[in-house]
Amino acid sequence: MRKLFFLIAGAVVIASVMVGSFGAYRVLQRANAPQAVSSTIPFETADGRTLSVVDFNGRYVLLNVWATWCPPCVKELPSLDRLQARMGGPSFEVVALSIDRKGLDAIRAFYKATSVTNLAVYLDREGKSMSALKITGLPTTILLDPRGREVGRWLGPKEWDDAAAITEVEAAMAKSAEQSR
Numbered sequence: 001m002r003k004l005f006f007l008i009a010g011a012v013v014i015a016s017v018m019v020g021s022f023g024a025y026r027v028l029q030r031a032n033a034p035q036a037v038s039s040t041i042p043f044e045t046a047d048g049r050t051l052s053v054v055d056f057n058g059r060y061v062l063l064n065v066w067a068t069w070c071p072p073c074v075k076e077l078p079s080l081d082r083l084q085a086r087m088g089g090p091s092f093e094v095v096a097l098s099i100d101r102k103g104l105d106a107i108r109a110f111y112k113a114t115s116v117t118n119l120a121v122y123l124d125r126e127g128k129s130m131s132a133l134k135i136t137g138l139p140t141t142i143l144l145d146p147r148g149r150e151v152g153r154w155l156g157p158k159e160w161d162d163a164a165a166i167t168e169v170e171a172a173m174a175k176s177a178e179q180s181r
Helices: 002-032 071-087 104-113 128-132 163-180
Strands: 043-045 060-066 092-098 140-144 149-155
Touching: 060 071, 060 163, 071 092, 071 163, 140 163, 149 163
Parallel strands: 060 092
Antiparallel strands: 060 140, 140 149
């Protein structure tokens, strides 16, 4: 009788673990599936035009949300500039989106002081991207596929032009392309 009890209890535990694991697997699958990013996040260009993420559809975008008052952002931005110089083109662009409230002049001055020459000036003056993209800290970098779906996210600074980071971005792009087939 005691042996039967332990046998049944063991079977129940194993079944519970299997059911729980399947549920966790489904949650992970959904979490790893490309998520559409809000196309209504408006931001300004250096010449005063208004754009949104949709304007970059058709190419991969490494969207970096940053600010001039954020020390890790300041440290990271030159590597994004070098990454844009290396990989930027018709199928890939680094979009450095500042949330500075001081405006476009503050970003232009920062770019000049740090010799950033390959990145365009983009400003989210009202900081709408923070809530729309569920950003919890700066810098945050999001990789968008050509359809504007999030396929990668990194919180914190990174040396974007080093071999490991480039490999990571290229792997996320390849995985996204594979999932789109």
